Amino acid sequence: MKRIISRLKLVIQFIFTSIGFYPTIISLLFFGIAVLMIYFETRGISNSLKDELPFFIITHGETATMILSSIATGIFSLIVFSFTMVMLVLNQASANFSPRVIPGLISSKSNQKVLGLYLGTLIYTLVVMVNIRSESYDADLPGLAVFMAMCFTILCLAFFVYFIHSISAAIQIGNILESIYKLTLDKLREEISKDEGKALPAIFETGDWRELNSDFSGYLQKVDKKAIIELCRKHDVVLEFMQPLGHFVIKGLPFAKVAGALKDKDAFCEDLYSNISYYQEELADMNYLYGFKQITESAVKALSPSVNDPGTAIKAIDYLTDLFIIRMQLTDEKIFHDKDNVLRLRLDEVNYRDLLSHCLGPIRVYGREDPVIVLRLLNLLKNLSYAAKSNPKRLAPITTEAKQLLSDAEETTKNPGDRTKINQLVKALNDTSVLPQTLPMLSVKLGT
Structure with a gap:
């Protein structure tokens, strides 16, 4: 039923x-x-x-x-x-x-x-x-x-x-991007309001876990958290999903695991499956990761030779900047407790480092020959560095992305004037003394 x-x-x-x-x-x-x-x-x-x-x-x-x-x-x-x-x-x-x-x-x-x-x-x-x-x-x-x-x-x-x-x-692409941005922002704020902000308990490293196989092949899009928490409370177990929402799971392969004395595995799985939904739509108001993905893909499409619209890519980067700053407030460990404050559920989450890489990587690759895009990405990382002062653990992935961006710029940016502008922004970023490492400057060869 x-x-x-x-x-x-x-x-x-x-x-x-x-x-x-x-x-x-x-x-x-x-x-x-x-x-x-x-x-x-x-x-x-x-x-x-x-x-x-x-x-x-x-x-x-x-x-x-x-x-x-x-x-x-x-x-x-x-x-x-x-x-x-x-x-x-x-x-x-x-x-x-x-x-x-x-x-x-x-x-x-x-x-x-x-x-x-x-x-x-x-x-x-x-x-x-x-x-x-x-x-x-x-x-x-x-x-x-x-x-x-x-x-x-x-x-x-x-x-x-x-x-x-x-x-x-x-x-109009501007209206499309703004709509996706607002939906993603609202979803992020909703997730932040529900985030318990607690550190990951030791049970996820030392617990005795039993894997649960998926009964369906498809994109795991939605789970009824309240019902699943109550289910775990009823069976006195802790449940962890092994893949983030939105990822594809295969029927018969593990997609979740449970810790605790689970006496009736079949009954637990039947109730669990009834509170999981699989479908294909990727709406930003359903999962904020879809909003990041859609804005990123719109920027990459705008940088393609067939479209050639760097202005749209710049606007997408600006929207991503604000969303990344808001995302800093959300912990990478999504754990939930029941009404008795007992740990019951953990949802696998795409961490901040992977999110930065998944979004900035394609834009960096497709826009590395455009100095305007390189400068905009550096400005994005500079703003993230300022915002990360109150959240220092976000600085390491920001530094990694900056180094990768400068490595590509060293190879693809040939004009001395463009390289000088990039160095000026790198110097401003280093002068903040926020990043754990000093970023390298591009070599500039002045013509005779």
Whole structure:
């Protein structure tokens, strides 16, 4: 039963992030409005309002039929055009930026609501059309229902202008990066608020651990921490996931381990599996690591010869700077205790050193021949050094990344003027006396 509930939660999550979620809900709403209006028309609502609102009630059958036919044709064309435009935008975003930004664009609620309004208006119009000649009306035809169809059409035209503006803004890389940055920032702050900030207990080094095999192959995306902590409390064990969330696990191979006197392993595993979700979407509001990955890949794509947009790469580096500084506040050991303050769970976390390497490494490799990118990366490391004064254990990976960056610059940067600018920034970084080691200066050969 618990596994069914877990799978149901997964299906609900998939439906909620689908591009068809809001269009379906809004279409059903409009269908209900249409049925309700037809019911009121059978009670003579148009006939009762004919004298009071003569300009709103349509009384000519051919006119009503022409209006509804025109509305249905126009809205259908509008739907086709809008969906085609969405697909073109998604295709362009995938080609120019990164395929991983697509789920974020699809899950945009504003565009889904506009498309839902189009579909709902079309469904409403069709329902009214098939009842236009019903003999059960007291009035000659459902004039008020036709007038409402006209109002919905005017509303669609107004929202079509908004849709054009929205979809044009959504495809701009600056807006995409800012959206990913804000989602990642919010997720990071949420993780920091939940972080216990405690040192790693000795049990993870000296405990007697039993490995648990995965029952499914896929990306381990989400775990119900509260339910798993309560499960561990019930069986009086400590559980550790051996791979970070978002990594691919193989069915039949170890993905977690447990310490303690686990009496009923099968029952424990069954309950554990029911609180684990596997799916493919990589949304920044689900896991902050996805935000780092998407910003990094957008920067790398911008540095490729096919795009050649260093300005976007610089903006991505600036966003990464702030995110790295915020990430310093989050401990690398994610451990959780139960309500009795007993250790129950550890989630494997990508540590700060690996996160720096995974993000800055590709940008350094693809942008090492561009002195502007090299200088921006050095500025990033300088800002991280200042921020790490209150967190000295972050200085070692920062120093390592700086040395690797300067090693590449020594080989690829040939212009003496560019090398001098790099040395000036390196000197400023060394003068802070924050890093545990002094960074080497580039050799500069002045021309005669």
